[in-house]
Amino acid sequence: MSFDCVVIGGGAAGMMAAIQCKENNMQTVIIEHTAKLGTKILKTGNGKCNFSNTFMTKEMYQNNNADYAMEIINRFNVDDTIHFFEGLSVYKKERNGYLYPRSEMAASVALALTGKIQALDIPVFFETSVKKIDRAGSEYVLQLEGAKTNTIKTKTVILACGSAASPSSGSDGSGYKLVRKLGVKVVKPLPALTALESDKKNMKLATGVRALGNVKIMVAGRVVAEDTGEIQFTDYGISGIPVFQVSRFAVRAMEEGQRVEALVDVAADIKEDDLLSMLKCAVNTRKHQSVSESLSGLFNKKLVMMICKDVGIEGNSSASDIDDDICQRLARYMKSLHYHITGYKGNDYAQVCQGGVDVSGLNYNLESVDNPGIFFAGELVDIDGRCGGYNLQWAWSSGVVAAKSAFDYCNRQE
Numbered sequence: 001m002s003f004d005c006v007v008i009g010g011g012a013a014g015m016m017a018a019i020q021c022k023e024n025n026m027q028t029v030i031i032e033h034t035a036k037l038g039t040k041i042l043k044t045g046n047g048k049c050n051f052s053n054t055f056m057t058k059e060m061y062q063n064n065n066a067d068y069a070m071e072i073i074n075r076f077n078v079d080d081t082i083h084f085f086e087g088l089s090v091y092k093k094e095r096n097g098y099l100y101p102r103s104e105m106a107a108s109v110a111l112a113l114t115g116k117i118q119a120l121d122i123p124v125f126f127e128t129s130v131k132k133i134d135r136a137g138s139e140y141v142l143q144l145e146g147a148k149t150n151t152i153k154t155k156t157v158i159l160a161c162g163s164a165a166s167p168s169s170g171s172d173g174s175g176y177k178l179v180r181k182l183g184v185k186v187v188k189p190l191p192a193l194t195a196l197e198s199d200k201k202n203m204k205l206a207t208g209v210r211a212l213g214n215v216k217i218m219v220a221g222r223v224v225a226e227d228t229g230e231i232q233f234t235d236y237g238i239s240g241i242p243v244f245q246v247s248r249f250a251v252r253a254m255e256e257g258q259r260v261e262a263l264v265d266v267a268a269d270i271k272e273d274d275l276l277s278m279l280k281c282a283v284n285t286r287k288h289q290s291v292s293e294s295l296s297g298l299f300n301k302k303l304v305m306m307i308c309k310d311v312g313i314e315g316n317s318s319a320s321d322i323d324d325d326i327c328q329r330l331a332r333y334m335k336s337l338h339y340h341i342t343g344y345k346g347n348d349y350a351q352v353c354q355g356g357v358d359v360s361g362l363n364y365n366l367e368s369v370d371n372p373g374i375f376f377a378g379e380l381v382d383i384d385g386r387c388g389g390y391n392l393q394w395a396w397s398s399g400v401v402a403a404k405s406a407f408d409y410c411n412r413q414e
């Protein structure tokens, strides 16, 4: 069997790449090692699929490869993505720049892509793995396991095997092994967009609380990242979107053996002086209640219980016991809850990985410099975006650019 392009991995990037190849009349096949295409898409955006974002700048990509990411994204941008999905009758719904399918069903995006693959008659080898990729003259020979045929030939290969994040969706990190076998450098993959663990005392008291706050990541005493939004307080540490956004910096620093701390401001919308006045007013006007009750109009009671314990008072004690000095201590601490970060939630929990195919080994066509005709797309590449549709946009854009580049490569060979 001989193809113009073999796409390895049938996720967001792989499906997009295969569709573009076939629309360019390339003989294309998808090799997918699970029994389904697009499983991870179903999990995205809490089942609603935040497929892109109208606010697209390089700052949304968090590592040193942001310029590379934007170079690719500008060649298939947000408008192109909206247009592409409209062509599949998936219409957008926008919320503050965040783009979702109008149906707010992630399944509608996966269905549109799998439907297009069927309509274009693109063969898919399910439950098939690629054991080896060898160069044979101007072509590549792939050794397969699980398919009816053991070897296939192809002019080009697009590797779109995802990362190691969320292995239950099929992206189990096996793609990195294939990449390394080709001699292409892989930056150590680590979880990103994940929750952070801490050995802070009293965390159980605030378990389950969600509160607007600002989180700063400190590495060796220096702020390296910060974000504001709804923080989730858990019995193991902190989670929620703002924590996800900064987690990649904490994870990388911990891997490098550095001390990592998080400072959480649970009154990010209030200046410390104003907060102090509000605390004083609350404990004075509600002095017949407990401290946590008197402050319950300002903060979740469970959060107050934890904060009180942290500063050495009991949340159940009487508000009348709280003098101005204690109010001052509370106000200062509420602006800067201290978490020593001791770990992070791993790939089962993380939404994406940082690390992957080192872009220094690729040209601007997503092609391996040392393996002409081998292209990479999606999360397998060392690009990771913030929450907000940036990772799927990278998958769509890199899938299209890899496919167009594979098409150009085939034309140059003829």
Ligand SMILES: Cc1cc2nc3c(=O)[nH]c(=O)nc-3n(C[C@H](O)[C@H](O)[C@H](O)COP(=O)(O)OP(=O)(O)OC[C@H]3O[C@@H](n4cnc5c(N)ncnc54)[C@H](O)[C@@H]3O)c2cc1C
Pocket (backbone or CB within 6 Å): 008, 009, 010, 011, 012, 013, 014, 031, 032, 033, 034, 036, 037, 038, 039, 040, 041, 043, 044, 045, 046, 049, 050, 051, 052, 128, 129, 130, 160, 161, 162, 163, 165, 166, 169, 170, 171, 172, 173, 174, 175, 178, 350, 351, 352, 377, 378, 379, 380, 388, 389, 390, 391, 392, 393, 395
């Ligand atoms: C819970 C969750 C929520 C998310 N929400 C969002 C969101 O709302 N917006 C957003 O932009 N991003 C979101 N993401 C991230 C986004 O889903 C991924 O970045 C994106 O799906 C990556 O696409 P991909 O095609 O590169 O990889 P994947 O979608 O992981 O696809 C890779 C495919 O390759 C297959 N495969 C892997 N290895 C092999 C192999 N060796 N041989 C053959 N096949 C292989 C896998 O089975 C899989 O089908 C979320 C992720 C998670 C886990």
